[in-house]
Amino acid sequence: LLEDYVMSRSRKPVFMLAGALALLLCSFTSSALAVAIPQTTEQLVGNSSDVIRGKVVSQKSQWDDSHSIIYTVVSIEVNDVVSGSLAKSGIVSVVIPGGLVGDTGMSVEHAPEFATGEEVVLFLTTNDGVYGVTSWEMGKFTVQNGTVREKKLPVVEFINEIKSFKK
Numbered sequence: 001l002l003e004d005y006v007m008s009r010s011r012k013p014v015f016m017l018a019g020a021l022a023l024l025l026c027s028f029t030s031s032a033l034a035v036a037i038p039q040t041t042e043q044l045v046g047n048s049s050d051v052i053r054g055k056v057v058s059q060k061s062q063w064d065d066s067h068s069i070i071y072t073v074v075s076i077e078v079n080d081v082v083s084g085s086l087a088k089s090g091i092v093s094v095v096i097p098g099g100l101v102g103d104t105g106m107s108v109e110h111a112p113e114f115a116t117g118e119e120v121v122l123f124l125t126t127n128d129g130v131y132g133v134t135s136w137e138m139g140k141f142t143v144q145n146g147t148v149r150e151k152k153l154p155v156v157e158f159i160n161e162i163k164s165f166k167k
Contacts, residue, residue: 039138041158045165048123048134050084052076052092053143053159056118061099070106072099074114076122082159083166084124094124094131112140119143121158 045051054076061072074094081088098108112133114120123139124131133139141158142149148158 039135041161042165044123044134044139045083045162047125048083048139049126050086050124050131051082051122051162052078052084052086052124053080053082053121053155054078054092054119056114056116056120057091059099059114059116061101063101069097070099070101070104072096072114076120080159082121082162086124092124092131094122094133096133110136112137114140121148121155121162 057077058075059072076092096111098106098111121141123134125134143155146155148155
């Protein structure tokens with residue numbers, strides 16, 4: 001996804017991809033530089049282009065063209081668009097820094113982690129059509145048995161809270 005975008009934009013894809021990934025990593029780190037600064041639901045909504053509820057259907061980690069950065073594309077089946085303009089159904093691809101390719105892994109502090117089959121509420125930010133999680137790990141919430149694990153709140157109440165802050 002990211003490589004296709006970069007390849008279509010430049011005759012120097014290696015440098016452009018590295019630059020695009022660096023820009024992507026910077027643009028999604030508004031609150032997760034060296035120390036994670038907690039954000040309220042209102043702040044997350046204000047910093048996000050979209051908020052969705054969905055299920056992780058797949059993950060694929062890969063190297064960038066220069067073989068210097070590993071990133072993971074997480075595919076989310078969208079069940080509900082809580083805020084924003086994404087299609088109410090379908091798949092959205094979210095780019096996360098880090099991952100495992102063969103025997104080589106790259107870990108990025110504060111990057112959200114996903115499990116295939118996991119139900120999530122995600123606060124998303126887009127940069128030229130590439131989606132990332134707003135404020136990294138703070139913008140990802142796991143839903144288990146109808147409850148948002150991180151909030152210890154029924155998902156319906158959390159969704160209503162998000163909607164009360166919609167732009």
